[in-house]
Amino acid sequence: MESLxxxxxxxxxxxxxxxxxxxxxxxxxxxxPKILDYLYEHEGSDQKTIAGYCEIEPATLGSILLRMExxxxxxxxxxxxxxxxxxxxxxxNGKEICEKMHxxxxxxxxxxxxxxxxxxxxxxxxxxxKICHNLDGKD
Amino acid sequence: MESLxxxxxxxxxxxxxxxxxxxxxxxxxxxxPKILDYLYEHEGSDQKTIAGYCEIEPATLGSILLRMExxxxxxxxxxxxxxxxxxxxxxxNGKEICEKMHxxxxxxxxxxxxxxxxxxxxxxxxxxxKICHNLDGKD
DNA sequence: TTGTTATAATAATCATTCTTATTATAATAC
DNA sequence: GTATTATAATAAGAATGATTATTATAACAA
Numbered sequence: 001m002e003s004l005x006x007x008x009x010x011x012x013x014x015x016x017x018x019x020x021x022x023x024x025x026x027x028x029x030x031x032x033p034k035i036l037d038y039l040y041e042h043e044g045s046d047q048k049t050i051a052g053y054c055e056i057e058p059a060t061l062g063s064i065l066l067r068m069e070x071x072x073x074x075x076x077x078x079x080x081x082x083x084x085x086x087x088x089x090x091x092x093n094g095k096e097i098c099e100k101m102h103x104x105x106x107x108x109x110x111x112x113x114x115x116x117x118x119x120x121x122x123x124x125x126x127x128x129x130k131i132c133h134n135l136d137g138k139d
Numbered sequence: 140m141e142s143l144x145x146x147x148x149x150x151x152x153x154x155x156x157x158x159x160x161x162x163x164x165x166x167x168x169x170x171x172p173k174i175l176d177y178l179y180e181h182e183g184s185d186q187k188t189i190a191g192y193c194e195i196e197p198a199t200l201g202s203i204l205l206r207m208e209x210x211x212x213x214x215x216x217x218x219x220x221x222x223x224x225x226x227x228x229x230x231x232n233g234k235e236i237c238e239k240m241h242x243x244x245x246x247x248x249x250x251x252x253x254x255x256x257x258x259x260x261x262x263x264x265x266x267x268x269k270i271c272h273n274l275d276g277k278d
Numbered sequence: 279t280t281g282t283t284a285t286a287a288t289a290a291t292c293a294t295t296c297t298t299a300t301t302a303t304a305a306t307a308c
Numbered sequence: 309g310t311a312t313t314a315t316a317a318t319a320a321g322a323a324t325g326a327t328t329a330t331t332a333t334a335a336c337a338a
Contacts, residue, residue, distance in 0.1 A: 004248045004260070005154055007267040009173065012151035013194040014274045015144055020326095030326080031294050034148065048316065055152040060295050062318060067293080084303045084316050109143045112270045120266060121143070127263045128146040131251045135153045159296095169296080170324050187286065199325045201288060206323080223286050223333045 015108060022104040026097060031064040032073075036101045039074070039090055046085040073097060154247060161243040165236060170203040175240045178213070178229055185224040212236060
């Protein structure tokens with residue numbers, strides 16, 4: 001049996017390829033889907049928060065958002081007189097793409113769990129969460 | 140509960156950070172550990188095979204191997220009169236680093252599974268393998 | 279044997295990602 | 309109120325990774 005770190009790398013990689021191959025069809029590059037995944041339910045977040053969820057550095061997020069802004073998927077606004085943080089919103093076009101991307105994520109998850117019982121899915125999710133805790137002490 | 144694709148991304152990310160933070164201490168960059176993980180038991184493989192295991196494109200592997208060669212970790216040789224394939228071997232220094240990296244991988248896995256029973260570990264490994272199959276039809 | 283097809287690796291280009299440093303702003307301390 | 313400290317984002321530079329095209333070699337077919 002393969003090692004745990006290898007199986008994590010491989011299953012992530014296979015999942016990413018699946019998601020990216022679909023995302024490409026709607027004009028997205030590889031860094032963009034995860035950001036839309038977060039914005040789907042958290043529009044108006046600041047960049048630091050989004051980066052934390054996406055497990056990337058704020059500087060990295062900034063460069064991806066720049067392209068998304070240029071392509072008209074998102075816009076950055078300031079609010080409450082705070083001139084240090086930027087808050088990210090979807091444009092109308094961005095909302096449409098975001099909906100499509102949400103379906104792609106759902107379908108990928110469905111395909112991944114074919115033939116696995118809902119109890120086992122719960123089990124694996126709990127264990128993955130525990131592994132995350134073990135390795136970095138936070139969630 | 141988070142979605143499956145998110146938990147896979149997150150646990151992979153957390154594991155990678157752990158591994159990379161240790162790998163950095165012995166002078167490795169982020170792309171190198173997984174290659175040493177394979178060479179540990181498969182010295183003398185050709186580049187296409189290594190790339191397949193590492194879940195990266197052969198062209199990407201080539202650029203990482205170039206730096207590893209320049210740093211004296213590996214060397215590429217030809218064999219059996221085959222002038223199309225290159226076969227990858229560890230140098231003496233590469234072998235030492237490879238041993239250290241192997242320990243780092245083992246320790247990361249140990250830390251990840253703290254407080255999880257061996258039965259559950261088997262379960263999660265089987266399920267991750269199944270998810271890989273479901274998503275791309277091969278192992 | 280010669281021409282076609284398939285395969286292994288590299289080259290070039292772009293997006294992503296990290297790290298370190300810098301800039302701008304906010305919050306706090308004195 | 310001014311100075312220090314902390315925070316949010318960007319800039320610059322390097323490594324990783326994918327994609328497409330090219331080169332070199334091997335295998336096969338006529």
